[in-house]
Amino acid sequence: MRMNLVLELLDVPGQLVSILEPISGLGANLVTVIHKRDAKNENGKIPVQLTLEGEKENLNRVIDRFDELNISIIEKDGYINKELISTILIGHIVDRDVRDTTDRINALDGVFVVGFDIKLDGEKKSTALINLEVDYGNKQIAFDEIEKICQEKDLLMINEV
Known part of the structure; x- marks a missing residue:
């Protein structure tokens, strides 16, 4: 199964790397990453588009982990939160x-x-x-x-x- 996400991250060193660990650690695979540093919002955050692949339960665990880490998911599979x-x-x-x-x-x-x-x-x-x-x-x-x-x-x- 594939899942497309758009996350919102602070534009500081290490933020992109910090989201990669939960993906691999929970059995999902990263297919694509689009890091849009030129699209910073008023809060100093930038959108990062990910395509993940894996079993549905693994992908759901990644979503749960992002929530625990207070990583904002602004879009999931084309639906805006x-x-x-x-x-x-x-x-x-x-x-x-x-x-x-x-x-x-x-x-x-x-x-x-x-x-x-x-x-x-x-x-x-x-x-x-x-x-x-x-x-x-x-x-x-x-x-x-x-x-x-x-x-x-x-x-x-x-x-x-």
Whole structure:
């Protein structure tokens, strides 16, 4: 069986070598490695594409080992891993067209609203908790784009830490 992975590694000496030991040590074979040093993200990490070959159980053990080592797998066999994030909006959310806000967030590349809870307080400002599913590694990009929408609509945005 073959498996294609895209990992995210810090761009420091020894990182690439550190991922090779779990592969061979758990009975999988490395078929290809593409180390994209020129594609560093805002966290100083780079994507490394791997093709592995082996028995399904061995490949699953490699995935488990990467998780134990806190090695981020951003894509597996063409499927992009997602992260769940939350943000809070405060202001006249309903008056500023909640549907437009939601549609604009959903229109962002790799971002999808999976939960939207709003607390209304009469004529006062309302509060909304928005839960989002974001392509792995795009959390800050999503927050930055949502912040632009909030500035336009005069809403306060509070992000998770």
